[in-house]
Amino acid sequence: MRASIIVFPGSNRERDAARALRLVCGCEPHMVWHADTSLPPGTDLVVLPGGFSYGDYLRCGAIAARAPIMDAVRAHAAAGGLVLGICNGFQILCEAGLLPGALMRNAQLRFTCKDVYLRVERSDTPFTRGYNAGQVIRIPVAHGEGNYVADGETLARLEGDGRIVFRYCAPDGSLDPKANVNGSLAAIAGIVNERRNVLGLMPHPENHVEAALGCTDGRGLFAGIAEHLAAAA
């Protein structure tokens, strides 16, 4: 598998993502600078990492979404290649129009870093085949603007097409409003595009891949991607 991590000025979880890919998938990702205009040949996974691209000034992800490299990312997605946007990466995907909706200020108006529980809604996407549908996983969040919003029509489409793949939930998997860490519409933590080759999610699976750091629930995501790519090859 060949992964490329896009580094924008202000990205800051690119090393975390690289380590997860290395540890779980055994793959040494390419770091691609935002000012480049093409991806390394053979890239089959693009990762937009967490951070504060361009300071997250204006709106989170807004400036990054218009960076030179994004045309190549768009083309990669259009050709069916996998794109994973984590946290700031999710915000960038929404701003770039690769995913619907927008991410607004957390309902409690504070940046929040803590472990949350996610319900994996389906296991038949390239990103979630490492989990079982309905499985509850513990993953940290660390964001100030992860409050997913979309208009009614968009939400209906997301629900109808089964494109909501992660939701914030209680430890037992129930959709307790108290577990919705940022007030997201329908407790949305992660969604895919229509073709299911683009995933955006707010939580950080890349920070839960090592037993030494207390939890390995994030491994499934990376393992699933590797499996999918191996099967497709």
Next chain:
Amino acid sequence: MISKEPPITPELVAEHGLKPDEYQRIRDLIGREPTFTELGIFSAMWNEHCSYKSSKVHLRTLHTQAPWVIQGPGENAGIVSIGDGLAVVFKMESHNHPSYIEPYQGAATGIGGILRDVFTMGARPIACLNALSFGDPSHPKTRHLVAGVVAGIGGYGNSFGVPTVGGQVRFHTRYDGNCLVNAMAVGLIEVSKIFYAKAVGVGNPVVYLGSKTGRDGIHGATMASAEFGDDAEEKRPTVQVGDPFAEKLLLEACLEIMAKDCVIAIQDMGAAGLTCSAVEMGAKGDLGITLDLDKVPCREPGMTAYEMMLSESQERMLMVLRPEKEAEAEAIFRKWGLDFAVVGETTPTKRFVVRHRGEVVADLPIKELGDEAPVYHRPYVETPRPVPLLASEVQAPVTLADALEKLLASPDLCSKRWVYEQYDHLILGNTVQRPGGDAAVVRINEGPKALALTTDVTPRYCEADPFEGGKQAVAEAWRNLVAVGARPLAVTDNLNFGSPERPETMGQLVGCIRGIGEACRKLDFPVVSGNVSLYNETNGRPILPTPTIGGVGLIDDVALVATLAFKAEGEAILLVGETQGWLGQSLYLREICGREEGAPPPVDLALERRAGEFVRELIHDRVATAVHDVSDGGLLVAIAEMAMASGLGARLYGAPVMIPPHAFWFGEDQARYVVTVPQGEAEAVIARARGAGVTVRRLGVTGGDALQLPGERPMLVQVLTERFESWLPAYMAGHAP
């Protein structure tokens, strides 16, 4: 030499915080009247913040040496070897006054400043900590300050991309008009790639890097050394705004050009920006520096030389570059979108020459600017030693359970989750122990080594007895590191006090420094960096003496880290260390009895060392299953914290007959730890302790869902947790304290 600058009058001199005799000294040094710009330069270099004129003679007495120390005090940050060719770089610094005036930006730029101190030396920052002191919760400004400071720390650190992994938050009415924001940054460096401020070589380019210069914080350094009156609000326009995005770019660009071997010397622009950094680089290298201010990238038109020399605009650096590498360095900076300008050069003259619009606006002897700053042996009176308070003089609670519940919900003891959840404490993927334990543990690269990090001080002890309080701050930091299984390496200290011109306050400073020195010597725990913040007072009332200690320890194997949560039912709970039941200056006395008096618990450093080494061995040998040091609130609070962290309760035995129960359970005797071990190991541990000259006492057995004391109602862990977790969020949501 300059006609447009205002004439120097006694009023102008006073406004610059210079005393008449200090001004005379300036005239004697340069043999003439200074220009306005020169006056500004002197005021910046000679104020308390930059010159340490009141504390210098005392700081010299600190213990700063050990075989593992690579760089002690005097550079941007201290450096300590951790083996494998690596070293840890760290320092703590205050941003108290700016945070009181504009809490968000004040705290944010405090973080930015301390991070720059660390990466200026070539280190990549791997963690931040902070120690915060606020006024009484009922004071009308407190809530606003807490909200702003915490958001500012998070806002900067989170965006910059460094995990904020620990700290402390305390409240006391003596901080009502003067909160404390102490920030510590920790970085990792290769021993062979350390960079210093010392300029080398004549005719080398002096380069300005980073953000543009604006009129931010002009006189910020002077403000940091001025006491506040009720007109504090009026000093507002000096507020600096932080740009963590620019700082992140500056970090990456600096590390990149350092790796390319372009840099001879580097200094960040902190307080009194261009002035301090240029003078320091020249003075350290025995060289002169010439600056051409027309080359300085400015954000606003029409800036004067005076303004440029004193601006505290953030996210800026000064470097001396290898001339042949100039183009390469510039290309790297341009790639990161940062300003880069050659603004001067090194000269053999040992003079600091500043030109602006064709005129020389300053021409000063560079060494004297720093070295000849006044040094004061300020008069001081020692704080009278307080009389110890007997346990019999302290009222017992109605029930221990009530007292415990009240203590856990008190502002100083309650959970600080509301605070640390606003900090990204996980980024970089190396946080082994998150906030909430005794010390944070951050893995080094891919492991197996890790660093333990903590900040500690107990100001009420320092107020009652500065010497014992100073010792205790160091001992508690040491203990917190030991409690996670680390070998304590070194400390950074941040000394926050009132006006040194008051002999009582000066006495506190002197006493605390002596105590810190004593503890550091006896514990082999040298001071490698620090910062002094004086004049922390409002309307003549000083803050509590607050010498914050930031401690760093080394763990050889992350797999051998101890945590405070109980691990299993039926394990023996042991107390390591000796208990008299010391209630003087305890939180029990303050929160339950409403009294703040007596002597603080004395720290027996020999005992401290024995107890600590014993506990570390238990952790290392995998005998101890949970470890927690005993500090604020005493033994029962420590046990409750272990229970809450695990959800498991405990059945506890009664207090020894010689000690009144409330003194046993809430006394704050030092050098103690609570440790759990499997039942079967308890006897062996006790025997081993006897051999090591350490007292161990059985406290009870883990299990159930409550803490149970003989003759007391069961205290449900869930109820304790609710009390512990709810005070701060409720307070911040606007509920009465």
Next chain:
Amino acid sequence: MKARVTVTLKAGILDPQGKAIEGALRSLGITGIASVRQGKVFDIEVEESDRAAAEARLKEAADKLLANTVIENYRVEVLG
């Protein structure tokens, strides 16, 4: 030329900041505030002497960057 672009949330999009501000005003004892919605303004200096051209350029800036038209509306005013 000086200009101002004002970006506001579309009706129907929830505004958590506005909601929080309403609550905060209430707890400060400032009553009678029925609703608050927060938006942004951009004060822009355009190097352009022709009003219509300046306006066109700002519209482009707003469409391409300043506003997220999924959730926001904008208005351009050239102040001269």
Next chain:
Amino acid sequence: MKARVTVTLKAGILDPQGKAIEGALRSLGITGIASVRQGKVFDIEVEESDRAAAEARLKEAADKLLANTVIENYRVEVLG
């Protein structure tokens, strides 16, 4: 009554957001933008029929909460 409070940064205060936006516009090929400074607007519905009273209340809100008067200026407009 509808009103708008506009909050802008004081002159001389660094505006990192504005700076980043300038750069982004440039790289999007939108030229001729000399400077951008970002501020906030609050669209407020006041339960008050008297203009002056509404204005006074909004001033209080701005002073106490909406603006950080250390670094920001504000303007209140009652739109009726």
